Amino acid sequence: MREAATKFALLPRDAKAAAYPADPGLDADFGPADDLMVAALAVARQIEGLEALREALSGELGFALARATRIFISLKGRLIVTGMGKSGHVARKLASTFASTGTPTFFVHPSEASHGDLGMLRPDDGVLVISRSGETVELSDIVAYTRRAKIPLVAVTSARESALGRAADVALVLPEVVEACPNGLAPTTSTTAQLVLGDTLAICLLSRRGFSSRDFTSLHPGGNLGARLKTVEDLMHRGADVPTTHHASTLAAAIIEMTSKRLGVTGVVDDEGRLVGVVTDGDLRRALEAGFYDRPTSEAMRREPLSIAGDATAHEALAKMTRNRVTCLFVLDRGRPVGIVSVHDLLRIGV
Template identity: 45%
Template sequence: MNVLAKSATDTVAKSAVRQSVARTIATAADGINALAACLSADQALSGSFVDAVELIASSRGRVVVSGIGKSGHIGRKIAATMASTGTSAYFVHPTEASHGDLGMITSEDLLILLSWSGETVELGNMLTYAKRFNVPVVSITSNADSLISRNSNVAITLPKVQEACPHGLAPTTSAMLQLAVGDALAIALVERRGFSAHDFKTFHPGGKLGSQLLLAHELAHCEESVPLLPLGSPMSDAIIEMSSKGFGVVGVVDGDKKLAGVITDGDLRRHMSSDLLKMTVDAIMSHRPRLIKGSMLASAAMELMETQKVTVLFLIDDLDRPTGILHIHDLLRAGVV
């Protein structure tokens, strides 16, 4: 094959790949749009979502998710998402359930069973167990007349969609719809329970996400590390305090211990003169310091620093008294960006 012929063949092959990728994404989008349309038009479908959220929220036990094949992989992700957002959940493989793991499920728990056909044989023993011990069942299928749907307390029936697989066999679009439903249930539970960013941090202490969920007071320097002086102090004391604490700033407090102002190294440069050391901090300080509460997310503090073009923020309590100081280097070391 000559160079020109090979180049033409490569161009055709690359074009085919681009078309395949675009077709798959478009098919997936059509599937999600079909689900969204059904939710808007079908009161029964939207009602089943509401009923499922209420049933899960009222459960005293844990959510047990199960499925086989691709539905099983989606089930694992749904369980992980729920567990990380305040809904105690875990995945049980249906085959393992039939060989002893059914003992992990109590009458206070709730089952979420995933099966596109609704006739998955491997889920039969879990369904029988649920009926015997009055374990509530939420099913996610595409067949309202299926065995699993008919025997569920709440049956979420998804629209039948075209798989992205050219043979219509490999679960692609269908798996994505199952995943979307699981995410929708998890987020609805988050909002129903008022699950906060602080709660979220409890379940995500590590990694990038954990650093973004740190609070300002967790990274701040407190007590004796905070550079502070009372009103009326001489500037000579201010320079010593700034140098010894190493933040390039000193806070000035009034008689009630409230932060009345701050002096930065920039203020020193702007007021540099032979009389500087004879002046008091009152004459030099900025009267509108940038302050934050210790409960502010560290990521929000970083954004404030970048917006205001400062490197240091004082933390204050509800009475405007300084409780700590936060430097941009503290945020960078913690991985907050």
């Protein structure tokens, strides 16, 4: 992308203007074509930074990440994340990600730590410090405190020989990158690398902990994400609300059952109460057109009905319904229907 952006930058101004006509409301000397060039170069530098990070993870940085994972997965206390300036904003985001994926975490501002918040750290905690230079003055007190209290310290920095890099139990040393800023100064590519490395550490901890979608649901009960992760068991109709018809009963009985339960479907059960088929409103219409009104339901049912586990997520239920072009799924217990979930149940909660 950077090569393409550079080639674009070398085009004559009239060629660029032909591709992106000037906006009369903007400075004629710096039009949309120039904006495109700047944007393309900025994105290209970010991509190059991530490519460098991926390459570094195949070497020493990868081994350091594994050591950091072992330290944090064994903590009996919490993970404390800190940083100053732009790195501090990244640290706040990462603290939220760690906490939401099963690692009890909170952010401590380094300046506040120097004014009493060091008391928030306990001996069984661990600390993750983020600083590109590794020489941020505001971090000195919290770093020194971890050394005195023998609290595990992991650093994310671009300077191995910095004060932070030397003090840390594990230094996650980021590769040198070019900032996306034209001046090479504003933290952009470097903060992207910090964020991605921190997210990678969170995923390593999640994987090591065996953190499941159900665990995720318990920590994300609100919003669209919470809705998608609710389980079928949370949403399904139960007991007398589950439409079922005996296989030997007539279609007239199936119509009554389907109408009273208002789900557009009824399950067909055998003498043992096991689900052996399903009849939809479409199946009923076709059967009635063929004169099956007084015939057994078993003659109109679809065999091998679809079902889903009660602990499946709402998202998984919707995907299965969409894939099979059905609007309801039965939940079985040893072959017997104990619940049913419909697409309307899923849409109502915002899946």
